[in-house]
Amino acid sequence: MQQRIGAFSWGQYYHSGQLSQQLLWLACGAGVAGLLAFRMLIALSPVVGVLAALTNPRLRQALPQYWRNGAALRAAALVAFLLLSGLYTSEWAVWRHELFRSLTWLGVPLAFTLAVPLSARQRLTVGAFFVLSTAAVGLLTMGQYLLDPAAALEAIRVGQNLQAATGTFHIAFGLMLAQAFFWGLLLRRSPLAGQALRTGLLLAVGVIALSLHVLAYRTGLLVLYAGLLAWAFRLLLRRRQRLVGLGLLLAVLVLPWLAYRTLEPVQQRISTTLYDVAQYTEGRDINGYSLAQRLAAVETAGAIIRENWLLGAGPADAYAAMQAQYAWRNFGLRPENRVNVHNQYLSTLVGGGVVGLALWLAVLLGPLVQRATRRNPYVWVFIFTQAVAMLVVDILSLQISLNLFVFGYGFVVVATETAARSAEPELPGLPPAGR
DSSP states (O other), X not given: OHHHHHHHHHHHHHHTTHHHHHHHHHHHHHHXXXXXXXXXXXXXXXXXXXXXXXXXXXXXHHHHHHHHOHHHHHHHHHHHHHHHHTTTOSOHHHHHHHHHHTTHHXXXXXXXXXXXXXXXXXXXXXHHHHHHHHHHHHHHHHHHHHHSHHHHHHHHHTTOOOOOTTOOOHHHHHHHHHHHHHHHHHHTTOTTOOHHHHHHHHHHHHHHHHHHHHHTOHHHHHHHHHHHHHHHHHHHTSGGGHHHHHHHHHHHHHHHHHHHHHOHHHHXXXXXXXXXXXXXXXXXXXXXXXXXXXXXXHHHHHHHHHHSTTTOSOTXXXXXXXXXXXXXXXXXXXXXXXXXXXXXXXXXXXXHHHHHHHHHHHHHHGGGTSXXXXXXXXXXXXXXXXXXXXXXXXXXXXXXXXXXXXXXXXXXIIHHHHHHHOOOOOOTTSOOTTO
């Protein structure tokens, strides 16, 4: 009797759609935890997401949603381009590895189009988890800085950075801090957020802003102030909010100056950055200077792009092409310091040419064409922060930043378009989406 009741309960759990929905929720939680601390969960999260899609009791009816979802199809086009590049690649081992890494471009959008969508409260929980957890890691990392500020300042002086307390790479963590800052402000406006959560999110936003300045993460600060500047201009265009926009614009101009005058890490970072650039512009030895090496990489990439402007050197052949170009002009760099270009747009041109860049810009900016995604402030934050970061970061070359982009792309962009295009009624027993 108990077995029959148990079997019936599990059947009801599946047929109601709750199994699929909660597996997707679990995948999102694992994705956030994996980005911040537990690397193993990075690989497991898409697997659980695909399992959530497969356990959707209306999977057959949901399948057309994937083919109607422009965001998901544009992500799949990146994989298709990589597959086609196998016709002319010479780096087969790298190509196979990149093809394996690219599977996340298929798995994550698949999960957010075919699984039973998360309820509004579940989405709020995932977003708050990301913001609060990122702030907590930022606070822990600041604590590490305060334990030995002299060592941290010395690292900044030689162009290095204090890694996140959980080991997350500083460039990706700086971007996560900046994104969490803006998403925290947006989540506070949710009607589902109680007073305690709103207070917690406000404190998290303050901790994040302080962390970025104390830790002096260049990429994170660039994204933060670019976002604040864009927000200020947006408010200035609204007649009733011009005074607020003017105040924010003034804060954007004053805060960096105050940070420079009061925070030694910011002073040291700016001084190091200027000296780093001078090493390159004055033709000195740049072996110990990361920013100077990046400038040399930009010049090296330019030569490759001019020779392979249409299809590029090949996504898997980009590194080999850069090293071959360094053999012609090495800027006095030792082999271990001949880095790839730290700019996603130029990096895409090197590997994929104009065709590859067009595909990448379609993925990045395509959501702004759709009315539903264009009107979503979370989509704007995601696209803007990533687009700015890509000016100084080759996000696809780093596994952590690739996962950060794909997870955010699925959770924010793909899910928003799926919700807008879905005309099916809610499954029984589930809270209505968006309420």
